[in-house]
Amino acid sequence: MAAIAFTNATLFDGVNDEAVPGMNVLVVDGKIEAVSDKPLSGGDSVTEYDLGGRTLMPGLIDAHAHVFAINLVEEHNRNIAITEMTARAVPRIRKMLDRGFTSVRDVAGGDVGIRNAIAQGFIPGPRLFVGGPALSQIGGHGDHRNLTDDSLDIDFNASAFNFECRIVEGEGPLRSHVRNELRKGADHIKVLASGGVGSPTDAIDQIQYSEAEIRAVCEEAAVRGKYVAAHAYESAAIAHSIRAGVRTIEHANLINAETAAVVAEADAYIVPTLVAYEVTAQHGAELGLSEYVMEKLNYVNDSGLKMLGLAEKAGVKLGFGTDLMGQMEFAQLQEFVIRGRVQRPVDVLKSATSVNAEIVQRDDLGVIRAGATADMIVVDGDPLTDISIMNAPEQHLRLIMKDGDIYKTDLTAK
Ligand code: ZN
Ligand code: ZN
Secondary structure: OOEEEEEEEEEOOOOOOOOEEEEEEEEEOOEEEEEEOOOOOOOOOOEEEEOOOOEEEEOEEEEEEOOOOOOOOHHHHOOOOHHHHHHHHHHHHHHHHHOOEEEEEEOOOOOHHHHHHHHOOOOOOOEEEOOOOEEEOOOOOOOOOOOOOOOOOOOOOOOOEOOOEEEOOOHHHHHHHHHHHHHHOOOOEEEEOEOOOOOOOOOOOOEOOOHHHHHHHHHHHHOOOOOEEEEEEEHHHHHHHHHHOOOEEEEEEEOOHHHHHHHHHOOOEEEOOHHHHHHHHHHOOOOOOOHHHHHHHHHHHOOHHHHHHHHHHHOOEEOOOOOOOHHHHHHOOHHHHHHHOOOOHHHHHHHHHHHHHHHOOOOOOOOOOOOOEOOEEEEOOOOOOOHHHHHOHHHHEEEEEEOOEEEEEOOOOO
Protein backbone atom coordinates (compact mmCIF):
# COMPACT_ATOMS: atom_id res chain seq x y z
CA MET A 1 0.00 0.00 0.00
CA ALA A 2 1.52 3.26 -1.17
CA ALA A 3 0.18 6.09 1.00
CA ILE A 4 0.95 9.79 0.73
CA ALA A 5 -0.48 12.50 2.96
CA PHE A 6 -0.63 16.22 2.24
CA THR A 7 -1.06 18.22 5.42
CA ASN A 8 -1.71 21.91 6.09
CA ALA A 9 -3.00 22.47 2.54
CA THR A 10 -5.16 25.32 1.32
CA LEU A 11 -7.59 23.19 -0.63
CA PHE A 12 -9.28 24.23 -3.86
CA ASP A 13 -11.32 21.12 -4.63
CA GLY A 14 -12.19 22.04 -8.23
CA VAL A 15 -15.90 22.51 -7.46
CA ASN A 16 -16.41 24.99 -4.62
CA ASP A 17 -15.76 28.72 -4.95
CA GLU A 18 -13.60 29.02 -1.85
CA ALA A 19 -10.23 27.51 -1.07
CA VAL A 20 -10.18 26.13 2.49
CA PRO A 21 -7.02 26.44 4.62
CA GLY A 22 -5.79 23.85 7.09
CA MET A 23 -6.88 20.76 5.13
CA ASN A 24 -5.32 17.29 5.01
CA VAL A 25 -5.60 14.82 2.14
CA LEU A 26 -4.63 11.16 2.23
CA VAL A 27 -3.83 9.26 -0.97
CA VAL A 28 -3.75 5.46 -1.01
CA ASP A 29 -3.05 3.33 -4.06
CA GLY A 30 -3.79 6.02 -6.60
CA LYS A 31 -7.06 7.18 -5.03
CA ILE A 32 -7.94 9.96 -2.64
CA GLU A 33 -8.79 8.06 0.54
CA ALA A 34 -9.77 10.96 2.80
CA VAL A 35 -10.10 14.75 2.87
CA SER A 36 -10.42 16.36 6.28
CA ASP A 37 -9.61 19.32 8.52
CA LYS A 38 -8.74 16.77 11.22
CA PRO A 39 -5.42 14.90 11.37
CA LEU A 40 -5.56 11.77 9.21
CA SER A 41 -4.02 8.51 10.26
CA GLY A 42 -2.66 6.43 7.43
CA GLY A 43 -0.32 4.26 9.47
CA ASP A 44 3.47 4.30 9.74
CA SER A 45 4.17 3.82 6.06
CA VAL A 46 2.68 7.18 5.03
CA THR A 47 4.92 9.67 3.29
CA GLU A 48 3.90 13.12 4.51
CA TYR A 49 4.24 16.46 2.74
CA ASP A 50 3.53 19.46 4.96
CA LEU A 51 2.34 22.00 2.39
CA GLY A 52 2.67 24.95 4.75
CA GLY A 53 -0.52 26.57 3.43
CA ARG A 54 0.28 26.14 -0.25
CA THR A 55 -2.66 25.54 -2.59
CA LEU A 56 -3.55 21.92 -3.30
CA MET A 57 -5.83 21.61 -6.33
CA PRO A 58 -6.90 19.01 -8.89
CA GLY A 59 -4.51 18.26 -11.76
CA LEU A 60 -5.26 20.46 -14.76
CA ILE A 61 -7.20 19.17 -17.75
CA ASP A 62 -6.80 20.59 -21.26
CA ALA A 63 -9.90 19.71 -23.29
CA HIS A 64 -8.57 20.82 -26.67
CA ALA A 65 -5.08 19.81 -27.70
CA HIS A 66 -3.37 17.91 -30.51
CA VAL A 67 -0.49 15.78 -29.29
CA PHE A 68 0.76 15.03 -32.80
CA ALA A 69 0.66 18.61 -34.10
CA ILE A 70 4.44 18.87 -34.08
CA ASN A 71 4.52 21.67 -36.68
CA LEU A 72 2.56 24.91 -36.72
CA VAL A 73 2.17 24.76 -40.49
CA GLU A 74 -0.03 21.69 -40.96
CA GLU A 75 1.33 20.94 -44.42
CA HIS A 76 4.73 20.27 -42.83
CA ASN A 77 3.23 17.28 -41.00
CA ARG A 78 2.20 15.53 -44.19
CA ASN A 79 5.40 13.81 -45.11
CA ILE A 80 6.34 12.38 -41.73
CA ALA A 81 5.96 8.68 -40.96
CA ILE A 82 3.82 7.86 -37.96
CA THR A 83 6.79 6.38 -36.10
CA GLU A 84 8.82 9.59 -36.47
CA MET A 85 5.72 11.62 -35.62
CA THR A 86 5.28 9.62 -32.43
CA ALA A 87 8.92 9.97 -31.40
CA ARG A 88 8.77 13.73 -31.99
CA ALA A 89 5.50 13.99 -30.05
CA VAL A 90 6.99 12.38 -26.93
CA PRO A 91 8.72 15.51 -25.53
CA ARG A 92 5.66 17.60 -26.46
CA ILE A 93 3.44 15.24 -24.47
CA ARG A 94 5.81 15.15 -21.50
CA LYS A 95 5.93 18.94 -21.32
CA MET A 96 2.13 19.06 -20.98
CA LEU A 97 2.43 16.98 -17.81
CA ASP A 98 5.37 19.17 -16.67
CA ARG A 99 2.96 22.14 -16.82
CA GLY A 100 0.53 20.38 -14.48
CA PHE A 101 -1.89 18.94 -17.06
CA THR A 102 -2.63 15.45 -15.76
CA SER A 103 -5.32 14.85 -18.40
CA VAL A 104 -5.58 16.04 -21.99
CA ARG A 105 -8.37 15.57 -24.51
CA ASP A 106 -6.96 15.25 -28.01
CA VAL A 107 -9.46 16.35 -30.63
CA ALA A 108 -7.70 15.39 -33.87
CA GLY A 109 -4.89 12.95 -34.46
CA GLY A 110 -4.41 11.39 -31.04
CA ASP A 111 -5.31 7.72 -31.25
CA VAL A 112 -5.82 4.82 -28.89
CA GLY A 113 -2.20 3.73 -29.43
CA ILE A 114 -0.60 6.83 -27.95
CA ARG A 115 -3.25 6.95 -25.20
CA ASN A 116 -2.57 3.36 -24.22
CA ALA A 117 1.23 3.75 -24.38
CA ILE A 118 0.99 6.58 -21.83
CA ALA A 119 -1.45 4.64 -19.65
CA GLN A 120 0.94 1.69 -19.64
CA GLY A 121 3.80 3.92 -18.52
CA PHE A 122 5.94 3.77 -21.68
CA ILE A 123 5.71 7.53 -22.23
CA PRO A 124 5.49 10.09 -19.41
CA GLY A 125 2.46 12.24 -20.11
CA PRO A 126 -1.08 13.22 -19.19
CA ARG A 127 -3.90 10.69 -19.31
CA LEU A 128 -5.23 11.09 -22.85
CA PHE A 129 -8.77 11.07 -24.20
CA VAL A 130 -8.72 10.50 -27.94
CA GLY A 131 -11.04 10.43 -30.94
CA GLY A 132 -8.75 9.53 -33.83
CA PRO A 133 -8.81 11.80 -36.88
CA ALA A 134 -11.19 14.75 -37.09
CA LEU A 135 -13.83 14.21 -39.77
CA SER A 136 -14.03 16.61 -42.68
CA GLN A 137 -16.16 17.00 -45.77
CA ILE A 138 -14.53 17.58 -49.16
CA GLY A 139 -13.34 21.19 -49.24
CA GLY A 140 -13.74 21.39 -45.49
CA HIS A 141 -11.33 22.35 -42.71
CA GLY A 142 -9.62 18.96 -42.94
CA ASP A 143 -9.15 18.97 -46.72
CA HIS A 144 -5.61 20.16 -47.30
CA ARG A 145 -5.17 18.63 -50.75
CA ASN A 146 -3.52 20.42 -53.60
CA LEU A 147 -5.58 22.00 -56.34
CA THR A 148 -4.37 19.29 -58.71
CA ASP A 149 -5.83 16.47 -56.63
CA ASP A 150 -9.24 16.10 -58.22
CA SER A 151 -10.36 12.79 -56.74
CA LEU A 152 -13.91 12.54 -55.46
CA ASP A 153 -13.63 8.88 -54.68
CA ILE A 154 -12.34 9.42 -51.18
CA ASP A 155 -13.94 7.10 -48.73
CA PHE A 156 -13.09 6.35 -45.15
CA ASN A 157 -9.98 4.49 -46.23
CA ALA A 158 -8.37 7.62 -47.61
CA SER A 159 -6.81 10.39 -45.61
CA ALA A 160 -6.39 13.97 -46.64
CA PHE A 161 -3.13 14.54 -44.82
CA ASN A 162 -1.42 12.15 -42.44
CA PHE A 163 -3.89 10.99 -39.81
CA GLU A 164 -5.05 14.18 -38.12
CA CYS A 165 -8.03 14.71 -40.37
CA ARG A 166 -9.95 12.36 -42.60
CA ILE A 167 -12.36 13.11 -45.40
CA VAL A 168 -15.49 11.05 -44.92
CA GLU A 169 -18.73 12.05 -46.61
CA GLY A 170 -22.32 10.80 -46.53
CA GLU A 171 -24.27 9.29 -43.68
CA GLY A 172 -23.40 5.67 -44.50
CA PRO A 173 -19.61 6.08 -44.66
CA LEU A 174 -19.72 8.36 -41.61
CA ARG A 175 -21.56 5.71 -39.60
CA SER A 176 -19.00 3.09 -40.64
CA HIS A 177 -16.11 5.34 -39.69
CA VAL A 178 -17.55 6.15 -36.26
CA ARG A 179 -18.36 2.51 -35.54
CA ASN A 180 -14.81 1.59 -36.46
CA GLU A 181 -13.19 4.27 -34.28
CA LEU A 182 -15.37 3.28 -31.33
CA ARG A 183 -14.57 -0.38 -31.96
CA LYS A 184 -10.90 0.55 -31.49
CA GLY A 185 -11.73 2.36 -28.25
CA ALA A 186 -12.11 6.06 -29.11
CA ASP A 187 -13.34 8.25 -26.25
CA HIS A 188 -15.24 10.71 -28.47
CA ILE A 189 -15.62 11.71 -32.14
CA LYS A 190 -14.68 15.07 -33.65
CA VAL A 191 -16.36 16.66 -36.65
CA LEU A 192 -15.30 19.78 -38.49
CA ALA A 193 -18.58 21.67 -38.79
CA SER A 194 -17.33 25.00 -40.12
CA GLY A 195 -14.45 26.60 -41.93
CA GLY A 196 -11.24 26.97 -39.97
CA VAL A 197 -8.13 29.07 -39.69
CA GLY A 198 -5.37 26.72 -40.82
CA SER A 199 -7.00 25.32 -43.96
CA PRO A 200 -6.37 26.68 -47.46
CA THR A 201 -9.77 26.91 -49.18
CA ASP A 202 -12.60 27.35 -46.68
CA ALA A 203 -13.95 30.59 -45.29
CA ILE A 204 -14.53 30.76 -41.54
CA ASP A 205 -18.26 31.33 -41.93
CA GLN A 206 -18.84 28.28 -44.13
CA ILE A 207 -21.12 25.63 -42.62
CA GLN A 208 -19.64 22.19 -43.18
CA TYR A 209 -21.45 18.86 -43.37
CA SER A 210 -25.22 18.59 -43.62
CA GLU A 211 -27.18 18.39 -40.41
CA ALA A 212 -28.14 14.81 -41.36
CA GLU A 213 -24.47 13.82 -41.67
CA ILE A 214 -23.57 15.23 -38.24
CA ARG A 215 -26.71 13.67 -36.74
CA ALA A 216 -25.60 10.27 -38.05
CA VAL A 217 -22.23 10.71 -36.33
CA CYS A 218 -23.91 11.78 -33.06
CA GLU A 219 -26.34 8.84 -33.14
CA GLU A 220 -23.54 6.32 -33.58
CA ALA A 221 -21.52 7.85 -30.74
CA ALA A 222 -24.56 8.06 -28.44
CA VAL A 223 -25.50 4.39 -28.67
CA ARG A 224 -22.07 3.59 -27.23
CA GLY A 225 -22.26 6.21 -24.49
CA LYS A 226 -19.83 8.50 -26.31
CA TYR A 227 -20.31 12.01 -27.68
CA VAL A 228 -19.32 14.35 -30.49
CA ALA A 229 -17.17 17.49 -30.43
CA ALA A 230 -17.57 19.97 -33.29
CA HIS A 231 -15.15 22.59 -34.54
CA ALA A 232 -17.29 25.69 -35.25
CA TYR A 233 -16.83 29.47 -35.15
CA GLU A 234 -19.97 31.24 -36.37
CA SER A 235 -23.44 31.08 -34.86
CA ALA A 236 -25.02 29.37 -37.88
CA ALA A 237 -22.53 26.48 -37.77
CA ILE A 238 -22.84 26.24 -33.99
CA ALA A 239 -26.64 26.11 -34.05
CA HIS A 240 -26.48 23.56 -36.90
CA SER A 241 -24.16 21.36 -34.80
CA ILE A 242 -26.30 21.63 -31.68
CA ARG A 243 -29.46 20.71 -33.61
CA ALA A 244 -27.66 17.61 -34.86
CA GLY A 245 -26.76 16.51 -31.32
CA VAL A 246 -23.19 17.75 -30.79
CA ARG A 247 -22.17 17.99 -27.11
CA THR A 248 -19.07 20.21 -27.17
CA ILE A 249 -18.51 23.21 -29.44
CA GLU A 250 -14.83 23.92 -30.02
CA HIS A 251 -13.63 27.56 -30.40
CA ALA A 252 -17.02 29.36 -30.90
CA ASN A 253 -15.27 32.75 -31.23
CA LEU A 254 -17.96 34.33 -33.41
CA ILE A 255 -21.05 33.23 -31.49
CA ASN A 256 -23.89 35.70 -30.86
CA ALA A 257 -26.10 36.00 -27.76
CA GLU A 258 -29.02 34.16 -29.35
CA THR A 259 -26.91 31.12 -30.23
CA ALA A 260 -25.17 31.13 -26.84
CA ALA A 261 -28.66 30.69 -25.38
CA VAL A 262 -29.25 27.75 -27.75
CA VAL A 263 -26.02 26.09 -26.54
CA ALA A 264 -26.98 26.63 -22.89
CA GLU A 265 -30.49 25.29 -23.49
CA ALA A 266 -29.05 22.10 -25.02
CA ASP A 267 -26.84 21.66 -21.94
CA ALA A 268 -23.86 21.58 -24.30
CA TYR A 269 -20.38 22.98 -23.66
CA ILE A 270 -18.16 25.54 -25.34
CA VAL A 271 -14.44 24.87 -25.23
CA PRO A 272 -12.66 28.18 -25.92
CA THR A 273 -9.10 28.02 -27.26
CA LEU A 274 -8.14 31.69 -27.13
CA VAL A 275 -4.42 31.37 -26.56
CA ALA A 276 -3.98 29.67 -29.93
CA TYR A 277 -5.08 32.82 -31.75
CA GLU A 278 -3.28 35.25 -29.50
CA VAL A 279 0.17 33.64 -29.75
CA THR A 280 -0.19 32.53 -33.35
CA ALA A 281 -1.14 36.10 -34.31
CA GLN A 282 2.20 37.15 -32.81
CA HIS A 283 4.40 34.44 -34.32
CA GLY A 284 2.51 32.82 -37.22
CA ALA A 285 3.71 34.92 -40.14
CA GLU A 286 7.41 34.52 -39.31
CA LEU A 287 6.90 30.75 -38.96
CA GLY A 288 5.43 30.42 -42.43
CA LEU A 289 1.65 30.74 -42.21
CA SER A 290 0.14 32.11 -45.43
CA GLU A 291 -1.42 35.56 -45.70
CA TYR A 292 -4.90 33.99 -46.09
CA VAL A 293 -4.44 31.96 -42.91
CA MET A 294 -3.17 35.00 -40.97
CA GLU A 295 -6.16 37.04 -42.17
CA LYS A 296 -8.59 34.39 -40.87
CA LEU A 297 -6.61 34.13 -37.63
CA ASN A 298 -6.85 37.84 -36.86
CA TYR A 299 -10.56 37.80 -37.67
CA VAL A 300 -11.35 35.18 -34.99
CA ASN A 301 -8.75 36.46 -32.50
CA ASP A 302 -10.50 39.83 -32.28
CA SER A 303 -13.78 38.31 -31.08
CA GLY A 304 -12.56 35.75 -28.53
CA LEU A 305 -13.03 37.79 -25.35
CA LYS A 306 -16.46 38.98 -26.45
CA MET A 307 -17.48 35.32 -26.85
CA LEU A 308 -16.48 34.57 -23.24
CA GLY A 309 -18.72 37.34 -21.96
CA LEU A 310 -21.68 36.27 -24.11
CA ALA A 311 -21.31 32.61 -23.15
CA GLU A 312 -21.05 33.35 -19.44
CA LYS A 313 -24.07 35.61 -19.55
CA ALA A 314 -26.11 32.91 -21.30
CA GLY A 315 -25.06 30.33 -18.69
CA VAL A 316 -23.10 28.15 -21.10
CA LYS A 317 -20.80 25.63 -19.44
CA LEU A 318 -17.28 26.66 -20.46
CA GLY A 319 -14.50 24.10 -20.74
CA PHE A 320 -10.82 24.97 -21.06
CA GLY A 321 -8.74 24.32 -24.19
CA THR A 322 -5.61 25.56 -25.89
CA ASP A 323 -5.28 24.14 -29.45
CA LEU A 324 -1.60 25.07 -29.74
CA MET A 325 0.20 23.72 -32.78
CA GLY A 326 3.89 22.96 -33.04
CA GLN A 327 6.18 25.71 -31.79
CA MET A 328 3.29 27.50 -30.05
CA GLU A 329 3.03 24.76 -27.40
CA PHE A 330 4.99 26.81 -24.84
CA ALA A 331 1.94 29.02 -24.26
CA GLN A 332 -0.42 26.34 -22.90
CA LEU A 333 -0.73 27.96 -19.45
CA GLN A 334 -1.20 31.44 -20.91
CA GLU A 335 -4.85 30.52 -21.56
CA PHE A 336 -5.46 31.04 -17.82
CA VAL A 337 -4.34 34.66 -18.07
CA ILE A 338 -6.41 35.37 -21.19
CA ARG A 339 -9.54 33.87 -19.65
CA GLY A 340 -8.85 35.87 -16.48
CA ARG A 341 -9.30 39.12 -18.43
CA VAL A 342 -13.04 38.41 -18.52
CA GLN A 343 -13.78 35.70 -15.96
CA ARG A 344 -13.27 35.26 -12.23
CA PRO A 345 -10.14 33.20 -11.52
CA VAL A 346 -12.19 30.52 -9.76
CA ASP A 347 -14.40 30.04 -12.82
CA VAL A 348 -11.37 29.62 -15.06
CA LEU A 349 -9.91 27.08 -12.62
CA LYS A 350 -13.21 25.15 -12.51
CA SER A 351 -13.23 25.07 -16.32
CA ALA A 352 -9.76 23.49 -16.30
CA THR A 353 -10.70 20.96 -13.60
CA SER A 354 -14.27 19.86 -12.81
CA VAL A 355 -15.97 21.17 -15.97
CA ASN A 356 -13.38 19.54 -18.23
CA ALA A 357 -13.77 16.32 -16.21
CA GLU A 358 -17.48 16.38 -17.06
CA ILE A 359 -16.57 16.91 -20.70
CA VAL A 360 -14.35 13.80 -20.73
CA GLN A 361 -17.10 11.90 -18.87
CA ARG A 362 -15.00 11.19 -15.78
CA ASP A 363 -16.48 12.30 -12.47
CA ASP A 364 -13.43 10.92 -10.62
CA LEU A 365 -11.17 13.56 -12.23
CA GLY A 366 -10.93 17.35 -11.78
CA VAL A 367 -11.98 17.15 -8.14
CA ILE A 368 -10.42 16.53 -4.73
CA ARG A 369 -12.80 14.38 -2.69
CA ALA A 370 -12.71 10.92 -1.14
CA GLY A 371 -12.89 8.28 -3.86
CA ALA A 372 -11.57 10.46 -6.69
CA THR A 373 -8.49 9.58 -8.71
CA ALA A 374 -5.41 11.18 -7.14
CA ASP A 375 -4.44 13.70 -9.84
CA MET A 376 -3.35 16.83 -8.00
CA ILE A 377 -0.95 19.75 -8.13
CA VAL A 378 0.55 21.99 -5.46
CA VAL A 379 0.81 25.67 -6.26
CA ASP A 380 2.66 28.34 -4.28
CA GLY A 381 0.34 31.29 -3.69
CA ASP A 382 -3.37 31.77 -4.26
CA PRO A 383 -4.48 31.37 -7.89
CA LEU A 384 -8.04 32.25 -6.83
CA THR A 385 -6.92 35.82 -6.29
CA ASP A 386 -4.14 35.96 -8.88
CA ILE A 387 -4.70 33.73 -11.90
CA SER A 388 -1.34 34.73 -13.43
CA ILE A 389 0.29 32.39 -10.89
CA MET A 390 -0.83 29.53 -13.16
CA ASN A 391 1.30 30.92 -15.98
CA ALA A 392 4.56 30.87 -13.99
CA PRO A 393 5.10 27.16 -13.21
CA GLU A 394 8.85 27.52 -12.69
CA GLN A 395 8.14 29.72 -9.65
CA HIS A 396 4.78 28.42 -8.46
CA LEU A 397 4.19 24.80 -9.51
CA ARG A 398 5.76 22.73 -6.76
CA LEU A 399 4.34 19.23 -7.11
CA ILE A 400 2.55 17.17 -9.76
CA MET A 401 0.78 13.94 -8.82
CA LYS A 402 -0.87 11.68 -11.38
CA ASP A 403 -2.73 8.51 -10.43
CA GLY A 404 -1.33 8.77 -6.90
CA ASP A 405 2.29 8.84 -8.07
CA ILE A 406 4.40 11.94 -7.54
CA TYR A 407 5.61 12.69 -11.04
CA LYS A 408 7.60 15.75 -10.02
CA THR A 409 8.26 17.85 -6.93
CA ASP A 410 10.90 20.01 -5.33
CA LEU A 411 9.22 19.74 -1.91
CA THR A 412 10.69 17.35 0.62
CA ALA A 413 8.66 14.83 2.53
CA LYS A 414 8.83 14.74 6.33
ZN1 ZN B 1 -10.60 23.53 -34.80
ZN1 ZN C 1 -7.90 21.95 -32.68
